[in-house]
Amino acid sequence: MALYALFEGAIPGTLSYAIIFLLPVLYIGYSLYLHPLAHIPGPFLAKLFPVPLWILTYRGIEASTLTAEHEKRGPVIRIAPNEVSVSDGAALAPIYISKGGFKKSENYTNFHIEGHPTLFSALDMDHRALRAKAVLPMFSTSSIRKHGWHTLKAAASQWADVLESAKHSSSSSSSSSSSSPRRINILCSARALALDSLSAYLFGRRYGALDELLSAPQDTPDPSFTADAFVNAFVAFGRFFNLPPPLFHLAESLAAHTSFTPQIHASIADVDAYAASIVADAAGANTAKPSGSDPQSEAGEEEEEEEEEEEEEGNTYQARLLRAGISPAEAAAQCKDLIFAGTDSTGMNLATIVFHLVRNPAVYARLRAEVLAMPDDDDDDEGADLMALPYLSAVVKEGLRISMANPTRLPRVVPVGGVTLPSGHFLPAGSIVGIGAHALHMNARTFGDPERFWPERWLGDGGGGGNAEMMGRDSVAFGRGGRACVARNLAGVELYLGVERVVRRGVLEGARAVGERVRVLEWFNARVVGERIDVVWGA
Template identity: 40%
Template sequence: MSTLPSLLHPLLPTTLPTILLTLLLLHLLHLLLYDPHRHLPGPWHARLSPPLWLHHHAYTGDESTQISRLHRRYGPVVRIARNDVSISDGAALAPVYAEKGGFLKAQCYRNFDFEGRATVFSALDVAYRAVRVKAVGSLFGMGRVRAGAGVVEACVERFVARLEGRRRRKKGGTRVDVLGLCRALALDAVSSYLFGRGFGGLEEEEEEEEEGGFSAGGFVDFFVAVGRFFLLPPWLFEVVDGVVGWVVGPDWEAEESVRVVGEFARGLVEGVGEEGRDDDDDDTFQARLLRAGIEKEEVKVQIEDLIFAGTDSTGMNLSMLCWNLARHPHIYRTLRDEVLAADAQDPTGTYHPLTLPYLTATLRETLRTSLANPTRFPRVVPPQGLAFYSPQAQKPFFIPPFTTVGLQPHTLHFNPAVYPEPRKFDPERWLRAPSAEMQRDFFPFGVGARQCIARNLAMMELALAARALARSGVLVGAEAVGEEVEILEWFNSRVRSGRVELVWR
């Protein structure tokens, strides 16, 4: 028996690679033969594990473009990873996101937790989220938002004044970044309306020599960058986040911005009941959560989450509105004519801007093309699976249980079968009897029970800003810089250059 190791030893160098290769081939054969998704079309690499292709494109910021290309090649249902399926047929929106409350969010949403706590956005537990939404939900209803429009309009007036000041100072071809200014407006509007205290971003923008330097900018960019790792399993996200932080080192500017926003949020929580009002009379977002029994540390986190979401997406959409109006002067003239005519009929200016057809169409076209959130909103298929008929493919599909499935605005909004000349910025398309498919596939805020809770507030901000931009004439003579605004296609898109620029001649 003692001679057995010595007899085997010469064989190990040659047999070990063979054994490993055999095990690998057997594993791949098992994946192929016992694959519940093998009937779904898609590239060969989607059958393998792990989903390196998907994570690579998520990190490099072209995930949405690559998935749209797969749909053009393989059709409306595409397997993009071993357990991931993308759908481009809007007929699937209702069963995935709306019917019976929609499918549950995928585990990767936990990567958007703040300070280890689930937010109204990132929560997977329906009951956990319901308690918080019940406490604050009425603040986001359209009737309530319209009643508080004066607070938002005051912020919009300061925004237009800042933009007008830059127009005067920079006239003559100097580039002006409007992204930072639009973010500042979005932050001031959401904080003034929901928290009862403005952040003061527009005042910071006025004081800054360089545009885009307001103190919450680093905070927003920091959490936008989380999107490059959004699809990772939460346990791996924690590992990667730690490794990246160790390798790259601290970003002192971002950390200072996170600290400033955190102090603002903490001050809002601690200030409940300290301004001469009874707690029961305080109708702010933070007071409502505290009355619902939510502990202070979590309320602070929920505030930070709203600051991020309310600043980034609306800031992006508003900056793209400015850019597109400058790029298309005839659209700006038509919008301006409509607003001035409405002002003449109602000199008080109290009419709701969304009653103006061309203004509303311009906003819808902005939301369709700006891609503030371009990627899939992933959900988990329930135990019974997903069976749906695709009008695009003219055949039924079955998605197995527990598959991660989703649709993305990038593909839906640029589908030429639904939106002819999809890359063209054309508000008129919404005035020419838009098809049912156009209405259905319009997907900027999501759909169903988990769609953006602040969508009505965001639309009010955009509508009031569009009216003020038209009324003031501040964009007369403005030109958009560049043929397009290039973005990194993370969950929240990021402008590659960090700037959305205009010039006044």
């Protein structure tokens, strides 16, 4: 009636009714037949409104639903009026790699931290470049192996201690006639390892998550660490990722006010305090200068000693940002973004690998034989021997493929001039296009029997199932191109060390997985249903 009132008096009644009727008809006709994406197949409602996509995302079934749609309609489908999904790995190059890839969509701004664009969420490449240049050297494989190997190995060994303690607790409970074996949430402890690893190497101060788990009383029913609730809360915001920023912030605010428990608030405050503390320490170290000394008069040996000390104390992630001119507030936000992303994704990937090792005794036995054949000593200072183990590498690759810590599309904006995809479909400038890990990793034509955990597929010895070149191309656990995960090398080392430590120590002997598979909500960051991946030891 409001629309009718607008025309009343200015346009005869019959004509106004006709206009009101024709407007939606014209919109539908344009969307279906005249829109630049009209030639792209897709569900009827998706061509008209973005709401169906928002609902799929909120329900946590977006990725698997789109994969099924691709199987039915082809490699390029329209999933919203101005958005398409692609399941063809050949399109990775033009979308994400060539010339730096297409610009990220505005949805990424939904993941700014306290208003600060992060290395992950920034759209302005010049803004990002200043920050990336300051910290990217820390993420090179050579730097990680040279400066972080022993630190990361120590954290992985402590994780094995945590699992050994949990094994004892679970086995003890199973020996009691009054109780069944106690379930141990390996997702929680894997996250603790990820957090302690990244914080020790990048920030120069271990968060202490593994210490929290080890210090928990043996009879604690479900031990956790302080930052775990912070990670879970941030994961949950991923269900709103596809909303336009104004709607996202409204949904974010409502969710925070209605679902944040005192535990979540306390967890966020703890992470805030940690981030503020490491930034404050770095700021103090950057401004502290020795007084009364003449640099020109120092002996060469003394200069070398000071340079080594600076390398140790002033070369942290946050110190590098501050020296690049980044404000302390933003540096803390960048650290919190790294805490969330590095803890959630690596924890998810590592826990999934352990789950499947427990469920596949033959895989576990083969991996353990390979690991035990390599001496456990410190001669391999930078991990070259460990990282070269073929079956361990295959297990890690298969774990990344099947885990899909980020299963959904990574949307990009088609640039001026448009793009013709390898499939022959033309996408005009301004349209949104994305490829999701689920659509690629669950493609049976690339990965035979894709739901099976099968490391042999990666060995290239004829015992796997799939085309090696296509499998390598279509493995996108960390994204692709210039905007791929900056911490992918660090995450890889954490996975190799974490798996090697628990397998070498025999911690998984006698373990049973709870459930047939890891069920997830397919948000931007996958959320395990119940936030648990459980194993038990004992009868």
